[in-house]
Amino acid sequence: MDPAQNQDLLALAVTAATVGTLHTLMGPDHYVPFIAIARAKNWSLRRTAAVTAISGLGHVGSSVILGFLGIMLGIAVHHLTGFEALRGNIAGWL
Template identity: 50%
Template sequence: MNGLQLLLITAATLGFVHTALGPDHYLPFIVLSKARNWSQTKTLWITFIGGVGHISGSVVLGIAGVALGISVNKLETIESYRGNLVGWMIIAFGALYSIYGIYKYLKNGGHTHLPHFLVPKKIRELHHQAITENEQNKEDNTKLTPWILFLIFVFGPCEVLIPLLIYPASQHNTFGVFAVSVIFGAATIITMLTIVLLGYKGSSLIKIKNREKYLHLVAGLMILVAGLGMQFLGW
C-alpha cells in the first residue's frame, strides 16, 4: 500500500468520524425538517447542499493556502477562527429560532388554559384559523431557512482536512489533492445524509398530540444547545 492509498483511507475515516461526532453536522437538519414539515426528499437535498458548502469552504481555503505557501499552523488558526465564528452563528440562529418558536406557540393557542366555553369567541376563531392553516400547509416552502443553514455550513471548518491536503500538495501531486478532497468530502456528506435520514425516520415514529404548537420552539432550543456545546464544550 503506497502513501497516497493510505492517505485516502485516512481521509475517508476522518471524514466519517469528524461528522459522526459533530451533532452540528446533522442535528439542525433533523429538527428543522420536522418543525417545518419538510419531505424526506427535501430534507436530504438541503442536507446535501449544506454538506457541499461545508466541504467546499475548507477545500478552497486549503488549496489556496497551499498555493500561497501559508504554513499549516496558520491555516489551522484560520480554521479555528472559522469554527469560533460558526459556533456563534449557530447559537444566534438557535436563539432567534427559539423566539420564533415561542411566537408560533402563542399564535397556535399555546397560551390558552381555560375551558373551551370560557375562551372568548374571537380567540377561539383565531385558534381555529391557525389550526386550519397548519393542516392546509403541511409542508413549509420558506426558502430563507435552507439558505441560512447553507451559509452557516459554508463557514463551518473541517480542521482535519487541512493536514491531509499538505502531503500531496508538497509532492506537487495535483491528483492526490483532488482525490483527498473528493474522498473526504464524499465520506462527510454520505455520513451526514445517513444520520439525517435515520433521524428523520426515527422522529417520524414519535407521535405527540398537538406537537405543531411547540415543534419550532423545540427545534430552536436543540439548535441552540448544539451551538453552545460546539462553542464551549468542543463538540
C-alpha cells in the same frame, strides 16, 4: 496506473472517508440543525437528505478552497522570505 498506486489511492480514499465520518459524528452541529429544520418545516426524508448533501458539499468545497488559499499564502510568504534575504544581502554589501 500500477497496483501500488491503486493501493495508495484506495488507502487515501478510505482514510478521507473515515476522517469525514468521524468529523461529522463528533460534531452534532453538523447534523442537528438539519434535523430541527426538517422537523419544523415537515420536510420529507428525501428533501432533508438533499439539503444536507448540498450543504455538505458546500462545507467540503469551502474547506478545499481555504486549504488551497493557505497553500498559496504559504508559497507567497516563502518567496517573500527569499526576497527579503536577498534584499538584506544586497544592503549588507552596500
